Amino acid sequence: MDIVPQVARTEDWGAAFRLIFQYLPAQERENRCANALRLLQRGELDPHGLFIIRGPAGLCGALLCMPVPGRSALLWPPGVIEDRRAELEDALLRHACAWLRQRGVKLTQTLLAPEETFLADPLLRNGFSAVTRLWYMRHSLNLPVDCLNTPSRLTYQTFADDALFRQTLQRTYEGTLDCPEVNGVRGIDEVLEGHRAQGTFDPERWWLACEGERPVGVLMMTEIPESGDWEVAYMGVTPEARRRGFGREMLLHGLCEARAADVPTVTLSVDARNQPAWNLYRSMGFEPYDQRVVYLAIF
Numbered sequence: 179m180d181i182v183p184q185v186a187r188t189e190d191w192g193a194a195f196r197l198i199f200q201y202l203p204a205q206e207r208e209n210r211c212a213n214a215l216r217l218l219q220r221g222e223l224d225p226h227g228l229f230i231i232r233g234p235a236g237l238c239g240a241l242l243c244m245p246v247p248g249r250s251a252l253l254w255p256p257g258v259i260e261d262r263r264a265e266l267e268d269a270l271l272r273h274a275c276a277w278l279r280q281r282g283v284k285l286t287q288t289l290l291a292p293e294e295t296f297l298a299d300p301l302l303r304n305g306f307s308a309v310t311r312l313w314y315m316r317h318s319l320n321l322p323v324d325c326l327n328t329p330s331r332l333t334y335q336t337f338a339d340d341a342l343f344r345q346t347l348q349r350t351y352e353g354t355l356d357c358p359e360v361n362g363v364r365g366i367d368e369v370l371e372g373h374r375a376q377g378t379f380d381p382e383r384w385w386l387a388c389e390g391e392r393p394v395g396v397l398m399m400t401e402i403p404e405s406g407d408w409e410v411a412y413m414g415v416t417p418e419a420r421r422r423g424f425g426r427e428m429l430l431h432g433l434c435e436a437r438a439a440d441v442p443t444v445t446l447s448v449d450a451r452n453q454p455a456w457n458l459y460r461s462m463g464f465e466p467y468d469q470r471v472v473y474l475a476i477f
Contacts, residue, residue: 181265183273186228186240191215194230194240197257201297214242229273231258231266239266243274243286248372249364251278251286255297267300275305279477285363286477289470298473306473309359311450315464316407319437319444321430330427332394337384344370346386346393350414355452363476376411377402383435387428394419397428399436402445408436410446425458433462 186194195211202210217223224244231239239258245251253274258266278286288301289312298308337343344366351361364372373379377400387395395415399408410432415425436444446464448455 181231181262181269183229183231183239183241183270185226186230188225190230190237191218191225191228193237194228194242197237197240197259198242198254200257201294227274227277229270229277231270233259239270241270241274243278245278245281245283246372247375248370249282249284249368250372251283253278253286253288255288255290256300264300264303268304271300271304275475275477284368284477285360286475288473290473291468291470295471298471301473301475304475306475307359308471309474310357310472312447312470312472313450313456313466314445314447314468314470315459315466316446317433317444317462317464319433319441321433321437321463330431331389332387332424332427332431334385334387334397334431337381337386337398339370342393343386343396346416347396347414349416350396352417354414356449356455357472357474359474359476373398373400373411376400377409383408385428385431387424387431389419389424394424395428397432399432399444401441405443406441407443407445408432408439408441410444413446425455426462429458429462 192211192215195214196207199207199210214223218225218228223242227243227245229241230237238261239256241254241256243251243253256267256270258270275286288298288306290297298306302308347369348366354361379400383399383401385397386393387397393416396412397410398412400411401408410429413425413428415428433444446459448459450456
């Protein structure tokens with residue numbers, strides 16, 4: 179059998195997803211396959227990123243990758259038959275990574291639940307690294323009175339696509355504890371493009387925080403269309419303004435804005451290594467509800 183990855187034809191889609199999700203119980207596998215097919219049919223997944231290897235008896239390997247705005251991509255680990263497993267996995271991953279590079283992708287990530295990390299072996303053989311664990315947290319917007327009565331030292335300007343916002347955002351990445359591996363991989367225009375594509379972008383929910391005339395941080399929130407929740411897509415404070423409580427004030431500002439808009443829940447994700455951020459979020463009433471292990475390849 180020649181191991182030659184190719185783009186899946188429409189009639190291959192169902193079988194390809196069954197290979198990718200073969201490790202799941204039967205009903206969950208069928209649910210995941212049906213959802214993936216819906217996303218393909220609606221154009222939310224690019225069918226050109228669904229690769230297969232065809233053998234004499236049918237499909238023997240499949241992998242899905244998806245470029246996303248901001249020179250990034252998401253990739254699901256390959257699903258293959260047992261015969262020549264490593265060879266099939268490696269061929270699919272090499273092909274997918276080459277295809278992503280050709281499209282200008284600079285970083286690719288796979289997020290796996292802790293019980294799925296056994297799928298990561300082919301990733302680790304092919305240039306991916308396990309960099310951290312992400313915690314997903316949410317807030318019910320039941321804010322304590324002492325939070326609501328906290329006087330603020332900050333003023334807020336809504337997003338203007340100008341040099342000041344960009345420079346401040348860039349400065350907040352200096353010394354960051356949230357996935358520092360990706361710091362500097364993409365330009366600031368590419369970073370902003372990626373954030374704009376998350377959920378429903380509204381410039382009224384992106385703020386430049388200032389102490390007097392001096393910018394000290396950036397807060398970006400976005401609406402999740404499926405649920406109506408808001409997500410803290412990014413929050414950062416410039417190095418010289420850290421450890422002064424500005425992160426707490428900025429986060430409180432965002433939570434109050436969400437509550438005023440009758441948002442059900444506010445969510446965010448945090449690098450497990452970022453203990454100061456974890457402590458802040460917990461102290462503000464965020465509760466962890468899920469986690470993922472992050473595998474990253476930087477091209």
